[in-house]
Amino acid sequence: MEIVVQTEKLTKMYGKQRGISDVDLTIYKGEIFGFIGPNGAGKSTTIRTLLSLIYPTSGDAKIFGLDTIKGHEQILMQVGYLPSEVFYYDHMKVRDLLKYAASFYKKDCTKRINELANRLDLDLNRKIADLSLGNKKKVGIIQGLLHEPELIILDEPTSGLDPLMQNTFFEIIREEQQRGATIFFSSHILGEVQKLCDRVAIIKEGRIIKIETMADLAQTTYKHVELELFEEEEIELTNLGVTNLEIDGTKVSFLFNGDINALIQVLVTHKLKNLQVSEPDLEAIFFHYYE
Secondary structure, X not given: OOEEEEEEEEEEEEOOEEEEEEEXXXXXXXXXXXXXXXXXXXXXXXXXXXXXXXXXXXXXXXXXXXXXXXXXXXXXXXXXXXXXXXXXXXXXXXXXXHHHHHHHHOOOOHHHHHHHHHHOOOOOOOEHHHOOHHHHHHHHHHHHHOOOOOEEEEEOOOOOOOHHHHHHHHHHHHHHHHHOOEEEEEEOOHHHHHHHOXXXXXXXXXXXXXXXXXXXXXXXXXXXXEEEEOOOOOOOOOOOOEEXXXXXXXXXXXXXXXXXXXXXXXXXXXXXXXXXXXXXXXXXHHHHOOO
């Protein structure tokens, strides 16, 4: 498979402060790759380092097989980027700003701009200063996609968009994938990543702690267990693979990842009123990594 993005021990320090540490990523052509973690985990630092907006302290990064620093200009001609926050010249009309952005790619992007503006319900004749946060984000989306890039990097792309417009955006991204583009999609909202992505990397405190396919992440051995006792009594669940334990009187719930037979041996020593074992949602699995 063709590799589009590859990093090896990519590290960025801000003085003594942690940015990212030893980030190893491999993203293949045509996949939608999710990058999830809470705010401050290192998602934006990784992206800015990939784009040479900031330089790494150590490690290597390549896009399209080119060193991200030495091949910076060549890489950017084939990359579309939507930052988490967009800032533009307030006095410009949307149409003029997008026309200016398109001029860097030496191709006529007029048809593509009009098509995306229609789908995103964006008035190209309005001034940037008159736009809401959501409409400014739409401008950023169009700017990132107008030249039909081979790699699309999205940093928290849906912030400011209403739910209906988010669905339209997701449709556009799936179409870009069908066209053959590769998408690197950063978000702190797991549900967004779940809708779109083929694989996902979880980042915590600047380090990658897990890379999984979405299918594998959803099919981990974690189970969500809820039980109700006839009367309040203590259940010894330590060393069984129990996390996220919550006790409310006679009701007990937890995430379980261990030997189910050992759990059953403990439970049969108690008088249960009800027991339910189910697949946890991905949010529960995700937050397990942040304990």
